[in-house]
Amino acid sequence: MATASVASHSAHDHDHDHEHKENFITKYIFTIDHKMIGKQFLVTGIFWALIGGFLSILFRLQLGFPDMDLTFLKPLLGGWIDDGGKLDPNFYLALVTMHGTIMVFFVLTAGLSGTFSNFLIPLQIGARDMASGFMNMLSYWFFFISGVIMFISLFLENGPAGGGWVVYPPLSALEQAIPGSGMGMTLWLIAMTFFIASSLLGGINYISTVINLRTKGMSFSRLPLTIWAFFLTAVIGLLSFPVLFAAALLLVFDRSFGTSFYLSDIYISGEGALPNTGGSPVLYQHLFWFLGHPEVYIVLLPALGITSEVIATNSRKPIFGYKAMIISMLGITILSFVVWAHHMFVSGMNPFLGSIFMFLTLIIAIPSAVKVFNYLTTLWRGNLIFTPGMLFSIGLVSFFISGGLTGIFLGNSAIDIQLHDTYFVVAHFHLVMGSASFFGLMAGVYHWFPKMFGRMMDARLGYVHFWLTFVGVYLVFFPMHYIGIAGFPRRYYSFTTYDFSSAYTDLNMFVSVAAIITFAAQFIFLFNFFYSMYRGRKASLNPWRSTTLEWTTPLHPGHGNWPGEIPAVYRWPYDYSKPGANEDFIPQTVPLSATPESNLPHEQELVKLEKEIIAEEGEVLVANESKES
Amino acid sequence: MEEKFAYIEGAEQPIAMHPKKFSLWLFMVTVVMIFAGLTSAYIVRQSEGNWLEFDLPAVFYYTSGIIIISSIFLHWAYLSAKKDNLMQLRIGMVIASVLGLAFLVGQWYSFVALVDMDVYLVGNPSGSFLYIFTGLHALHLVSGVIFLIIVLISSFRYKVHSQSMVSMEMCVTYWHFLGALWLYLFTFMLLNH
Numbered sequence: 001m002a003t004a005s006v007a008s009h010s011a012h013d014h015d016h017d018h019e020h021k022e023n024f025i026t027k028y029i030f031t032i033d034h035k036m037i038g039k040q041f042l043v044t045g046i047f048w049a050l051i052g053g054f055l056s057i058l059f060r061l062q063l064g065f066p067d068m069d070l071t072f073l074k075p076l077l078g079g080w081i082d083d084g085g086k087l088d089p090n091f092y093l094a095l096v097t098m099h100g101t102i103m104v105f106f107v108l109t110a111g112l113s114g115t116f117s118n119f120l121i122p123l124q125i126g127a128r129d130m131a132s133g134f135m136n137m138l139s140y141w142f143f144f145i146s147g148v149i150m151f152i153s154l155f156l157e158n159g160p161a162g163g164g165w166v167v168y169p170p171l172s173a174l175e176q177a178i179p180g181s182g183m184g185m186t187l188w189l190i191a192m193t194f195f196i197a198s199s200l201l202g203g204i205n206y207i208s209t210v211i212n213l214r215t216k217g218m219s220f221s222r223l224p225l226t227i228w229a230f231f232l233t234a235v236i237g238l239l240s241f242p243v244l245f246a247a248a249l250l251l252v253f254d255r256s257f258g259t260s261f262y263l264s265d266i267y268i269s270g271e272g273a274l275p276n277t278g279g280s281p282v283l284y285q286h287l288f289w290f291l292g293h294p295e296v297y298i299v300l301l302p303a304l305g306i307t308s309e310v311i312a313t314n315s316r317k318p319i320f321g322y323k324a325m326i327i328s329m330l331g332i333t334i335l336s337f338v339v340w341a342h343h344m345f346v347s348g349m350n351p352f353l354g355s356i357f358m359f360l361t362l363i364i365a366i367p368s369a370v371k372v373f374n375y376l377t378t379l380w381r382g383n384l385i386f387t388p389g390m391l392f393s394i395g396l397v398s399f400f401i402s403g404g405l406t407g408i409f410l411g412n413s414a415i416d417i418q419l420h421d422t423y424f425v426v427a428h429f430h431l432v433m434g435s436a437s438f439f440g441l442m443a444g445v446y447h448w449f450p451k452m453f454g455r456m457m458d459a460r461l462g463y464v465h466f467w468l469t470f471v472g473v474y475l476v477f478f479p480m481h482y483i484g485i486a487g488f489p490r491r492y493y494s495f496t497t498y499d500f501s502s503a504y505t506d507l508n509m510f511v512s513v514a515a516i517i518t519f520a521a522q523f524i525f526l527f528n529f530f531y532s533m534y535r536g537r538k539a540s541l542n543p544w545r546s547t548t549l550e551w552t553t554p555l556h557p558g559h560g561n562w563p564g565e566i567p568a569v570y571r572w573p574y575d576y577s578k579p580g581a582n583e584d585f586i587p588q589t590v591p592l593s594a595t596p597e598s599n600l601p602h603e604q605e606l607v608k609l610e611k612e613i614i615a616e617e618g619e620v621l622v623a624n625e626s627k628e629s
Numbered sequence: 630m631e632e633k634f635a636y637i638e639g640a641e642q643p644i645a646m647h648p649k650k651f652s653l654w655l656f657m658v659t660v661v662m663i664f665a666g667l668t669s670a671y672i673v674r675q676s677e678g679n680w681l682e683f684d685l686p687a688v689f690y691y692t693s694g695i696i697i698i699s700s701i702f703l704h705w706a707y708l709s710a711k712k713d714n715l716m717q718l719r720i721g722m723v724i725a726s727v728l729g730l731a732f733l734v735g736q737w738y739s740f741v742a743l744v745d746m747d748v749y750l751v752g753n754p755s756g757s758f759l760y761i762f763t764g765l766h767a768l769h770l771v772s773g774v775i776f777l778i779i780v781l782i783s784s785f786r787y788k789v790h791s792q793s794m795v796s797m798e799m800c801v802t803y804w805h806f807l808g809a810l811w812l813y814l815f816t817f818m819l820l821n822h
Contacts, residue, residue, distance in 0.1 A: 132652065204656060207655055211651065242660070242666065243666035246667045246670070250667075253750075258751040259757040261670075261757060264679075278754050280673075280677055286670070286673060287666055287670055
């Protein structure tokens with residue numbers, strides 16, 4: 001009895017309390033409203049994307065123009081530029097490391113999953129807020145603290161962590177190894193601990209919200225594919241981040257307390273052996289990649305979910321193979337945990353084990369191909385509407401194909417021995433994971449911007465941004481395949497020491513120029529984003545004529561999302577261009593009984609059941625009202 | 630009338646589980662994953678050889694007994710609370726909490742025993758792993774004891790009874806889980822040291 005009236009009361013409370021009592025701090029800073037937390041993640045993610053992108057421009061300058069005089073960067077980088085105007089090689093390593101860490105964790109995990117899981121889950125499943133608003137707030141602030149610590153590490157005298165974003169010991173474990181393995185590495189580990197806590201708090205919330213707080217009628221078979229993707233992403237995170245924590249914990253003990261989990265019989269510049277004995281560096285790689293590989297899908301799945309939604313909406317067609325999409329995402333989720341050792345084919349691991357992991361890795365091609373096929377068949381003969389969001393989604397599909405194909409090469413251990421740690425790998429994962437997920441993020445921002453800020457982003461600037469970025473990404477990463485096949489290893493400071501290795505200098509120069517143009521194009525987006533936030537055209541309630549629940553909320557939804565009752569759901573989210581229907585979309589909130597003209601035979605059967613439920617509900621509503629008055 | 634409202638409740642929470650309880654279960658999943666990662670690391674490392682052999686401290690048998698008895702008393706307290714027998718609830722809670730603290734003290738003595746055997750945190754990983762397992766588990770157990778004490782205090786303030794069982798149920802779940810986790814770790818170390 002209590003629950004029913006509490007539920008309707010809290011709706012009232014939200015309308016009244018929050019409009020009056022909220023001040024700047026509770027509304028914008030320590031907020032527990034999932035929509036504001038989502039925006040916090042987005043803005044922080046954009047900030048980190050700019051830093052991560054800028055770091056990549058710095059090392060692209062070194063790679064593309066090895067003889068360039070970088071003295072003009074001295075005001076910013078100070079001692080990292082030597083007197084001859086050259087970038088410090090140790091700082092180059094730190095740049096590569098921080099670019100990877102920032103992009104993988106801060107931008108494409110927190111900025112993507114954090115933004116859209118928070119923003120969309122309650123809106124699309126019909127909930128007032130997350131299961132625990134407080135934990136949600138903690139999740140953002142742990143991420144923020146993690147970011148602050150990582151940011152501070154950029155300014156250390158010895159530089160930030162420099163052992164690559166995978167921080168393999170012994171390089172990362174011994175201060176003597178490189179300058180970045182001192183304080184920089186310590187701060188990296190502290191920052192990552194906070195980041196893991198943030199991800200887990202967020203993930204626990206997403207899972208329990210999706211399972212417990214769906215509105216009436218929102219069964220799992222009626223969930224938008226975005227929610228399926230966010231849900232499975234959270235499950236992957238929940239299972240894999242603790243293992244990264246375990247790996248990091250042992251690394252902390254090795255670094256600070258002198259244990260030997262990863263260290264054994266090490267000689268440094270003829271000083272005699274270190275006391276550590278009996279450790280195994282391959283052990284770290286196993287533990288790290290048990291997170292590291294699922295992390296790829298933590299980054300990619302939300303982008304794929306967003307794409308499903310955007311492509312279906314803008315093709316004005318139901319998504320092709322809804323169930324196949326869910327099953328292939330489930331397949332990817334499960335397989336992501338049993339393929340980690342394909343990152344370790346050359347680590348000295350047992351080759352027999354390698355062939356098992358090769359087999360499992362290649363199986364992932366099946367669900368991935370199913371997804372690509374479904375995207376293409378959804379687009380096929382649709383009434384395509386090329387909004388910027390749609391273009392970015394199609395761009396994602398393109399990168400997913402071209403980057404995915406090289407994954408089949410790399411998954412074969414025999415070919416991987418040749419290509420391991422070359423620019424071929426860099427090209428592969430930047431296309432399939434980096435750019436694809438980034439395009440998913442962009443598609444999401446363009447598509448849901450009207451819901452976030454009540455205004456439209458400028459479409460023409462969006463097109464310019466899209467084409468510059470899309471062409472730019474291919475110009476940056478496609479040539480890297482050739483550089484990689486020629487055998488150039490990643491993370492090397494310079495390729496011009498010997499004549500034979502200078503062969504690709506002009507190609508590297510080309511890549512660097514393309515990278516700078518692509519990075520510059522992002523400022524078009526940045527301008528569009530912040531300008532539209534205040535000055536953009538006012539959005540209509542449902543600008544893309546979409547079926548899902550978030551477009552049934554007011555233009556600026558308050559805390560609690562719907563002013564009255566939460567709408568019930570009567571159909572799946574992809575009723576676009578249904579034969580016989582008056583409009584080319586039917587929102588999820590329209591009962592089957594209201595659309596007899598377009599119902600399929602089996603749906604006509606369900607109408608009877610639906611009428612009974614509505615009648616029952618009416619009685620409850622009447623009962624509630626008489627109770628309250 | 631009553632049934633109609635039950636229908637609304639059912640609709641809002643399809644699997645009818647308290648969100649906080651559900652979150653606790655998810656948290657326990659993350660703890661399981663940490664220890665699954667660590668114990669797998671132990672097996673992988675052990676298979677590579679160069680492994681120091683030593684006997685486990687006997688004090689582990691006593692602490693295992695203590696944690697089992699503590700769980701039994703907590704469960705007794707939980708059943709008493711369900712029957713609104715508040716006196717038994719308090720007695721059970723006090724005994725469970727004291728035994729929880731006793732377990733922590735016992736684990737400390739296991740460290741002492743290890744040092745007496747010349748097995749240190751720094752040295753061959755076989756010893757280091759032992760310290761990490763017990764230490765990390767003890768850290769989780771501290772959070773469990775704090776949870777116990779919070780529920781203990783609310784039981785003295787008449788806030789735990791048959792109509793208000795959420796925190797009690799969560800506490801019982803978590804404590805049994807930590808006990809089971811220890812028994813897993815102990816069995817694992819007995820079989821694999």
